[in-house]
Amino acid sequence: MTWGLVFEQLLNGLQYGVMLFLMAAGLTLVLGIMNMVNLAHGSLYMVGAYLAVALTGWTGNYFAGVALALLCTLLVGMAIEVVALRTLYNRDHLDQVLATFGLILFFNELVSMIWGRGAQYASLPVWLQGHIDLFTGSRYPVYRVTILVVGLLVAILLWYVVTRTRLGMLVRAGASNRTMVGALGVNIKLLYTVVFGVGAALAGLAGLMAGPIYAVQPGMGELILIQVFVVIVIGGIGSVRGALVGAIIVGVVDTLGRAFLKPLLGSVISPPAAEAAGPALASMLIYLLMALVLAVRPAGLFPARG
Amino acid sequence: MIKPILAAVLAAGVVFALPASAQQQKLKIGFISTMSGPPAIIGKHMKDSVEIALDHLNRRVGGLETEVIYGDDQFKPEVGVQLAEEMLKKNQVDFMAGIIWSNVMMAVVPVVTGAGKIMVGANAGASPLAGAQCNELYFSASWNNDQSPEAMGKYLQDKGINDLYVLAPNYQAGKDMVAGLKRYYKGRIVEEVYTKFQQQDYQAEISQLRSKNPKAVFAFYPGGMGIQFVKQYTQAGLRDQIPLYTVFTVDETTLPALKEAAIGQYEARFWSPDLNVPASKKYVADFEKKFGYTPSFYGAQSYDAIMLIDSAVRGTKGNLKDTQALVKEMRKANYNSVRGKFQFNNNQHPIQDFYLLQAVKADNKDGVAMKILQKAFEKHQDAYHQDCKMKW
Numbered sequence: 001m002t003w004g005l006v007f008e009q010l011l012n013g014l015q016y017g018v019m020l021f022l023m024a025a026g027l028t029l030v031l032g033i034m035n036m037v038n039l040a041h042g043s044l045y046m047v048g049a050y051l052a053v054a055l056t057g058w059t060g061n062y063f064a065g066v067a068l069a070l071l072c073t074l075l076v077g078m079a080i081e082v083v084a085l086r087t088l089y090n091r092d093h094l095d096q097v098l099a100t101f102g103l104i105l106f107f108n109e110l111v112s113m114i115w116g117r118g119a120q121y122a123s124l125p126v127w128l129q130g131h132i133d134l135f136t137g138s139r140y141p142v143y144r145v146t147i148l149v150v151g152l153l154v155a156i157l158l159w160y161v162v163t164r165t166r167l168g169m170l171v172r173a174g175a176s177n178r179t180m181v182g183a184l185g186v187n188i189k190l191l192y193t194v195v196f197g198v199g200a201a202l203a204g205l206a207g208l209m210a211g212p213i214y215a216v217q218p219g220m221g222e223l224i225l226i227q228v229f230v231v232i233v234i235g236g237i238g239s240v241r242g243a244l245v246g247a248i249i250v251g252v253v254d255t256l257g258r259a260f261l262k263p264l265l266g267s268v269i270s271p272p273a274a275e276a277a278g279p280a281l282a283s284m285l286i287y288l289l290m291a292l293v294l295a296v297r298p299a300g301l302f303p304a305r306g
Numbered sequence: 307m308i309k310p311i312l313a314a315v316l317a318a319g320v321v322f323a324l325p326a327s328a329q330q331q332k333l334k335i336g337f338i339s340t341m342s343g344p345p346a347i348i349g350k351h352m353k354d355s356v357e358i359a360l361d362h363l364n365r366r367v368g369g370l371e372t373e374v375i376y377g378d379d380q381f382k383p384e385v386g387v388q389l390a391e392e393m394l395k396k397n398q399v400d401f402m403a404g405i406i407w408s409n410v411m412m413a414v415v416p417v418v419t420g421a422g423k424i425m426v427g428a429n430a431g432a433s434p435l436a437g438a439q440c441n442e443l444y445f446s447a448s449w450n451n452d453q454s455p456e457a458m459g460k461y462l463q464d465k466g467i468n469d470l471y472v473l474a475p476n477y478q479a480g481k482d483m484v485a486g487l488k489r490y491y492k493g494r495i496v497e498e499v500y501t502k503f504q505q506q507d508y509q510a511e512i513s514q515l516r517s518k519n520p521k522a523v524f525a526f527y528p529g530g531m532g533i534q535f536v537k538q539y540t541q542a543g544l545r546d547q548i549p550l551y552t553v554f555t556v557d558e559t560t561l562p563a564l565k566e567a568a569i570g571q572y573e574a575r576f577w578s579p580d581l582n583v584p585a586s587k588k589y590v591a592d593f594e595k596k597f598g599y600t601p602s603f604y605g606a607q608s609y610d611a612i613m614l615i616d617s618a619v620r621g622t623k624g625n626l627k628d629t630q631a632l633v634k635e636m637r638k639a640n641y642n643s644v645r646g647k648f649q650f651n652n653n654q655h656p657i658q659d660f661y662l663l664q665a666v667k668a669d670n671k672d673g674v675a676m677k678i679l680q681k682a683f684e685k686h687q688d689a690y691h692q693d694c695k696m697k698w
Binding site for chain 1 (some may be wrong): 343502511
């Protein structure tokens with residue numbers, strides 16, 4: 001184990017964390033502000049990925065495809081909010097879970113009907129396909145660096161909007177005390193639709209960026225959703241800052257666990273035992289972390305409600 | 307004057323007799339696969355191939371009017387069992403075929419054989435069914451799970467490759483594939499890495515792999531996992547540095563999603579669309595014409611399963627009641643298989659050739675196709691047939 005490799009794995013962890021953050025930011029806002037458990041957030045991630053593939057093919061331009069896909073996912077998100085979710089805010093969480101689970105099935109089937117059962121091909125422009133040489137002597141894909149940069153830019157933008165703008169103030173107020181915000185004459189319905197749409201667009205952004213590295217197929221959103229829930233539980237529900245910190249912690253812990261847990265265990269216990277325990281423990285690591293955080297700080301690291 | 311009347315009477319007799327015998331002689335096949343969720347693409351390849359087989363037989367398997375009842379096991383053993391029971395009792399099927407997953411197969415086979423019907427496996431190659439739990443009513447139109455990695459192991463061994471890096475998902479099939487590889491590959495293994503089942507991101511594993519600088523990589527990543535691993539391997543710039551040898555990872559179900567990212571990939575299996583066998587060429591050509599995409603080995607096996615049933619029913623002259631006679635006919639493997647002429651082993655699994663394939667640039671809509679480079683293993687028998695007590 002060299003320091004160069006540790007650095008590379010940290011970079012991998014950070015990049016994975018940023019990806020999780022894009023998903024978690026939208027989900028945590030929806031859960032925190034609207035008190036809505038939205039299992040269909042993964043479906044918006046899938047919709048973003050599929051729309052980017054289709055629209056890039058249709059326009060023949062990567063940027064145009066990506067921009068249109070983002071816009072369309074935003075609209076899809078708002079439509080879901082207006083059509084399906086609005087009626088669920090005052091129902092209990094079980095009803096919300098059932099309804100949004102139904103949405104998952106609906107979107108998976110819809111996508112299969114339009115694009116077929118097989119995985120789609122997500123192309124990348126040539127200038128994103130290469131790799132850069134790290135000082136450690138190994139190569140790192142340009143595209144992964146791009147994800148990292150885009151994710152961090154989005155994080156800064158979100159931080160600015162949430163802490164420095166009037167909209168952000170309303171969002172924060174909504175997360176702390178929804179009833180009071182409504183009582184003060186804020187159009188809470190519109191606020192909800194906007195927040196949900198932005199959350200959907202962020203999930204779509206994560207999905208369209210995931211397309212070229214993951215498999216664009218029906219049900220792709222459910223695979224990442226569980227980790228995203230871990231992120232927001234660790235970060236604290238409703239907190240964008242918590243989502244960022246939680247996502248990076250989960251990304252780094254998961255990556256380092258997968259990379260170094262087995263060799264580390266091997267130096268403590270016998271190699272065959274490490275061979276069996278290493279991968280099992282590595283895949284449990286983020287859940288153990290979550291349990292630990294919940295034990296010490298039940299509301300997460302940065303709870304939105306004081 | 308007598309003659310025409312006699313002819314008329316005879317003709318009437320034939321006409322009246324026909325519906326009765328046709329009704330009795332209708333052949334029903336229950337075909338189970340996965341038609342929902344991400345693996346549904348495999349189910350689609352299988353179902354479309356069954357349809358091609360039916361087209362080739364003029365919709366008459368074994369010369370009898372045929373009905374195929376399709377079922378979706380949803381990737382779940384209990385649903386598979388439920389489907390099988392329904393098909394056997396309600397639909398009164400004469401044969402059962404299909405099934406992608408070993409765990410579903412293990413659950414369904416006892417139900418079918420218990421009802422005294424023949425099961426023809428069209429993908430899953432669970433090892434117990436090739437060994438101690440072999441059954442005269444269970445035939446495989448595919449292979450035993452271990453055979454493909456064994457063929458790859460043999461090729462790597464023959465080529466004298468050392469310092470192999472091994473990756474597979476951390477579940478039973480992943481362990482089995484590596485065990486199969488090691489049965490024939492005796493060179494040095496740098497490291498064996500087991501990743502989380504359904505993992506999406508392999509960048510951490512790829513960084514570890516590169517730091518060990520192996521001579522070759524062996525991986526088993528079926529379905530979406532394969533798409534992700536192969537894409538990320540190529541994006542990391544490893545494609546032209548360390549050759550990637552895989553089984554059940556890159557095939558015609560995933561090539562449309564991989565395209566140029568797969569070029570250079572090595573795979574081992576018993577069949578490929580470019581196999582130079584007349585029956586195979588006919589199957590591939592008609593399949594592409596009807597459905598507009600390239601068939602995969604999943605489809606080829608399903609096509610073969612129907613053709614095998616056809617040969618048995620023809621052999622018994624349409625007698626579906628005599629199961630023993632049907633089994634005897636099936637054991638002959640007397641049909642034009644897409645893999646060419648082959649024999650069944652004592653465990654009723656094929657003794658067949660395996661090939662080394664490579665994904666190469668091609669002039670089709672994906673720009674890539676699998677190409678057979680060489681035979682990796684001739685007349686390969688699975689490792690479990692000695693454990694099967696059946697003799698015939």
